[in-house]
Amino acid sequence: MVTKAIGVTVNGKGHELALPPKTPLLNVLRNDLELNGPKFGCGLGECGACTVLIDGVAARACTIPLAGVEGRHVTTLEGLGSEGAPDIVQRAFIEAQGAQCGYCLNGMIMMVKALLLRRPDAGVEEIKRELRYNLCRCGTHLEILESALLAATRLRQHG
Amino acid sequence: MSVKIDPETAVMDLPRRDARDKLTGRTRYMVDMAGSDALRAVIVRAKVASAKIVRLDVSAAARMRGVRAIATAADAPELHGIGIQDQPLFARDRIRYPGEPICAIAADTLEQARAAADAVLLELEDLPACFSMADALAPDAPILHPDWKNYECIVDGVARAGNIAWEAKVLRGDVDAAFARPDVTIVESCFRVGRQSHMPFEPRGALASYEDGRYHIITSTQVPWTVRAVTAKVLGVHSSLVRVTVPPVGGAFGLKFDCSIEPMAAILSRKTGRSVSLVNSREEETTTCLCRENADIWIRSAITPEGTIAGREGVVLMDAGAYGGEQVFLSTMTAHTLGASYRLGAARFSTRVIYTNTPPNGAFRSCNGAYNAFALERHTDEICQKIGMDPMAFRKKNVLRDQDLGSTGQVFEGDVLGPMLERMEALRASTGTQEHRAAGRLYGRATTVGTWNIFVGPSTATVNLNADGSATLITASVEIGSGSITQGVPQIVAANLGIHPSKVIVKGADTDAAGYDMGTGGGRTVVSMGSAATAACAVVRKRLLETASELLQTKPENLVLRDGRVEIEGRPGSGTAIETVIARAEQTQGPISGSGSFTAPGTAKAMPGCAAGHFFDAMDLPVFVVHEGEVAVDPETGEVEVLAYRVVQDVGRAINPRAVRGQIQGAVIQGIGYGLHEQITIGPSGAIEQTGFETYHIPLAQDAVKVDIDLFEGAPSCGPLGTKGVAEVAIMNGGATMACAIANATGKKVQQLPLVASRVLGLVEGFEEMLEHPHISRKWSDNILK
Numbered sequence: 001m002v003t004k005a006i007g008v009t010v011n012g013k014g015h016e017l018a019l020p021p022k023t024p025l026l027n028v029l030r031n032d033l034e035l036n037g038p039k040f041g042c043g044l045g046e047c048g049a050c051t052v053l054i055d056g057v058a059a060r061a062c063t064i065p066l067a068g069v070e071g072r073h074v075t076t077l078e079g080l081g082s083e084g085a086p087d088i089v090q091r092a093f094i095e096a097q098g099a100q101c102g103y104c105l106n107g108m109i110m111m112v113k114a115l116l117l118r119r120p121d122a123g124v125e126e127i128k129r130e131l132r133y134n135l136c137r138c139g140t141h142l143e144i145l146e147s148a149l150l151a152a153t154r155l156r157q158h159g
Numbered sequence: 160m161s162v163k164i165d166p167e168t169a170v171m172d173l174p175r176r177d178a179r180d181k182l183t184g185r186t187r188y189m190v191d192m193a194g195s196d197a198l199r200a201v202i203v204r205a206k207v208a209s210a211k212i213v214r215l216d217v218s219a220a221a222r223m224r225g226v227r228a229i230a231t232a233a234d235a236p237e238l239h240g241i242g243i244q245d246q247p248l249f250a251r252d253r254i255r256y257p258g259e260p261i262c263a264i265a266a267d268t269l270e271q272a273r274a275a276a277d278a279v280l281l282e283l284e285d286l287p288a289c290f291s292m293a294d295a296l297a298p299d300a301p302i303l304h305p306d307w308k309n310y311e312c313i314v315d316g317v318a319r320a321g322n323i324a325w326e327a328k329v330l331r332g333d334v335d336a337a338f339a340r341p342d343v344t345i346v347e348s349c350f351r352v353g354r355q356s357h358m359p360f361e362p363r364g365a366l367a368s369y370e371d372g373r374y375h376i377i378t379s380t381q382v383p384w385t386v387r388a389v390t391a392k393v394l395g396v397h398s399s400l401v402r403v404t405v406p407p408v409g410g411a412f413g414l415k416f417d418c419s420i421e422p423m424a425a426i427l428s429r430k431t432g433r434s435v436s437l438v439n440s441r442e443e444e445t446t447t448c449l450c451r452e453n454a455d456i457w458i459r460s461a462i463t464p465e466g467t468i469a470g471r472e473g474v475v476l477m478d479a480g481a482y483g484g485e486q487v488f489l490s491t492m493t494a495h496t497l498g499a500s501y502r503l504g505a506a507r508f509s510t511r512v513i514y515t516n517t518p519p520n521g522a523f524r525s526c527n528g529a530y531n532a533f534a535l536e537r538h539t540d541e542i543c544q545k546i547g548m549d550p551m552a553f554r555k556k557n558v559l560r561d562q563d564l565g566s567t568g569q570v571f572e573g574d575v576l577g578p579m580l581e582r583m584e585a586l587r588a589s590t591g592t593q594e595h596r597a598a599g600r601l602y603g604r605a606t607t608v609g610t611w612n613i614f615v616g617p618s619t620a621t622v623n624l625n626a627d628g629s630a631t632l633i634t635a636s637v638e639i640g641s642g643s644i645t646q647g648v649p650q651i652v653a654a655n656l657g658i659h660p661s662k663v664i665v666k667g668a669d670t671d672a673a674g675y676d677m678g679t680g681g682g683r684t685v686v687s688m689g690s691a692a693t694a695a696c697a698v699v700r701k702r703l704l705e706t707a708s709e710l711l712q713t714k715p716e717n718l719v720l721r722d723g724r725v726e727i728e729g730r731p732g733s734g735t736a737i738e739t740v741i742a743r744a745e746q747t748q749g750p751i752s753g754s755g756s757f758t759a760p761g762t763a764k765a766m767p768g769c770a771a772g773h774f775f776d777a778m779d780l781p782v783f784v785v786h787e788g789e790v791a792v793d794p795e796t797g798e799v800e801v802l803a804y805r806v807v808q809d810v811g812r813a814i815n816p817r818a819v820r821g822q823i824q825g826a827v828i829q830g831i832g833y834g835l836h837e838q839i840t841i842g843p844s845g846a847i848e849q850t851g852f853e854t855y856h857i858p859l860a861q862d863a864v865k866v867d868i869d870l871f872e873g874a875p876s877c878g879p880l881g882t883k884g885v886a887e888v889a890i891m892n893g894g895a896t897m898a899c900a901i902a903n904a905t906g907k908k909v910q911q912l913p914l915v916a917s918r919v920l921g922l923v924e925g926f927e928e929m930l931e932h933p934h935i936s937r938k939w940s941d942n943i944l945k
Binding site for chain 2: 030031035036037038039040041042043044046047049076077078081083086090093094097098099100101102103104105106109128131132133134135136137138139140141142143144145
């Protein structure tokens with residue numbers, strides 16, 4: 001079952017993983033690399049709680065096999081900033097209090113991060129469109145949107 | 160020494176203390192805690208709705224690679240249930256719904272446990288089944304629980320029979336006489352609602368271990384003490400042998416107000432001596448969700464020429480699914496929702512909880528209130544249409560006011576709903592209507608009212624003062640996302656002790672550390688736990704002030720607690736830091752600590768003889784809402800856009816206005832989802848047809864409407880500092896408001912929720928079938944057990 005090791009960089013650190021190539025990336029991140037940011041919500045790519053960045057592009061880790069990220073750079077929520085110095089997007093979410101139960105927020109933050117990497121001047125409609133397939137059950141959509149807008153504004157002001 | 164605390168000192172927009180960890184991915188929910196050494200477990204579930212179990216053979220499964228233990232009905236001898244002890248942990252001799260647990264398997268890996276599940280042999284003999292309440296009530300219906308008479312019940316003498324698991328009844332005044340009056344107009348309506356699924360992002364699950372002869376269950380629950388009690392009950396062990404701890408919960412909404420799969424993990428941990436992680440898959444979570452139940456409602460009113468309600472009668476059929484569960488308890492709420500909000504001359508209601516061969520239902524935020532409000536408010540608008548009265552004028556004339564009687568004869572205190580309706584008109588005037596945005600579509604607007612109860616009840620709290628001037632708050636309340644135990648209660652403690660809430664440490668729920676609590680839900684945490692914490696603070700204050708009095712050479716009554724200091728009243732900056740007093744007390748009398756308790760005040764009383772089969776006859780703490788929605792209906796597609804939404808909510812006192820508004824906003828989004836598009840259907844074999852987010856449409860970012868909110872403060876409340884629970888009731892009128900606004904837009908008789916586009920189109924085009932409810936007799940007394 002186990003084939004040759006697959007090389008992948010996660011949060012800036014190189015790993016050689018001797019795991020079945022079809023193992024979902026989410027399982028590798030959570031179980032083998034013991035990362036806590038990406039969450040299991042459905043396992044079918046429907047909810048977005050597991051979102052990570054692959055070479056800076058948002059992707060759903062629960063439906064991407066390990067082999068699909070060979071040689072690539074994966075960034076999880078933990079890789080955005082440190083506890084003492086959270087990323088500009090995380091800081092905006094904290095400031096705008098965009099959290100209730102908090103389970104979906106990994107996905108929301110990673111989506112916003114990916115959008116702002118791609119389009120630093122994204123406006124409200126673009127952010128809404130980007131988040132339209134990321135689900136939240138507490139109904140914090142508006143606080144999330146406010147957080148995202150705050151992050152975009154900050155980014156424009158401070159680069 | 161009873162000292163008045165200035166409530167204003169508690170009011171602030173305290174930020175969430177858990178936001179930073181939640182937003183940097185550091186929060187550990189139950190599903191994050193298993194680690195690599197825990198065994199993984201799966202549940203083997205029934206695939207049919209109704210069958211006799213002839214043989215269960217797990218021997219082949221037990222021999223499979225990696226399998227460590229299998230738990231079956233033999234390991235869980237006792238039945239459990241909230242009102243009726245009718246449910247086994249694992250099906251024994253009989254399967255009653257598709258998805259019912261048969262056994263649970265623990266293995267080294269999840270894949271191994273799943274493989275072993277396929278090797279379980281189950282020999283069945285088909286039994287007839289009832290998939291709808293009409294089926295179950297038919298004269299020749301198969302009885303789901305042939306042994307129903309022998310089940311243990313929480314109270315004796317309740318009307319029950321066969322598939323009627325429970326009947327709650329209200330009777331006040333002479334309803335027949337009211338309907339026989341020659342001058343009344345009689346209005347009759349039928350309604351039906353489907354189920355609503357909670358879909359919390361973190362599924363139900365548990366991580367159990369067995370140490371020193373005791374079970375330790377880490378679980379995603381709202382009710383640690385219930386999990387402790389039920390686990391002990393079904394396992395047949397003493398409840399002191401079960402410890403339950405709860406990390407932050409990733410969404411609950413009432414689903415986690417019951418013990419679920421925790422005892423299975425407990426059994427497997429004892430059998431293996433290892434930690435066992437058992438977590439529902441998304442499909443299991445959706446297809447066995449303890450949904451808000453589907454219900455059939457019939458309601459009839461006699462209206463006087465003056466536009467008052469001389470008499471009202473109604474029948475509510477609640478689908479329990481295969482086991483009684485929460486529905487037995489919730490049957491009580493018809494009296495306080497369908498029977499509330501308006502002044503009634505005479506009233507009678509029958510609420511029946513019906514067994515069907517479908518997955519059991521449970522509690523969901525504002526429980527059956529959400530559909531009883533829908534039925535009541537649509538019925539109210541049908542009355543207004545029939546008698547030609549303006550719906551707002553009718554409501555202003557008839558809503559409950561100070562000293563009015565509720566359906567069970569309870570006397571309501573304070574004039575709340577009337578002024579709230581006026582505030583709604585003012586809110587509409589200040590925000591402006593959105594009719595211009597309907598742009599060619601059918602425009603509708605509706606204002607609805609609702610009554611709910613705060614489920615006060617037992618809580619206890621301990622407050623320890625620490626040498627650094629901080630306080631540790633120890634409770635069994637759970638952080639489910641609402642912030643009640645991490646923002647609300649610490650704010651109350653801080654106001655009582657004159658310190659900043661950031662100096663109140665909140666211990667996570669642990670039944671070994673904290674005393675009994677009824678659970679986090681029902682809008683009760685800030686009220687009940689807040690009251691218990693206030694009582695604990697009174698003990699702490701007394702000791703602080705006595706010590707300070709000695710230290711500062713002045714009487715305790717001259718002292719105040721403020722800004723982390725003990726000061727002499729009227730002399731800011733005098734006295735000494737709280738740390739000094741704590742250190743002094745430690746030397747002279749020992750560390751300062753206090754505990755306090757609270758339960759329902761029991762001041763609300765029903766009229767004797769008005770209510771039967773109820774868990775409480777009167778509401779200890781009623782709470783009210785007024786909602787208003789504006790919609791645009793596309794007559795070509797049946798699609799509904801919510802143009803505006805307004806809420807005036809009775810919050811008692813909002814001690815954290817930002818958090819309160821966040822809860823209302825989120826609840827309204829869920830409530831609109833219930834009204835418009837959240838649809839659970841039961842298939843031909845009794846199973847829930849939706850399996851996850853792809854087939855069950857929860858509100859998306861583009862569905863989210865900004866709610867204009869006016870917080871109505873000052874209504875009577877037994878809550879600490881005048882607070883009431885806010886997060887529960889806020890969902891209640893979402894369905895009602897959507898239905899009434901769509902009826903207003905289309906001019907059609909809206910009878911069912913959810914109002915998915917196909918149903919709305921059916922109404923507009925006239926091909927939506929009208930409900931008649933032939934299984935509910937028009938002679939009210941036929942709908943009660945004799």
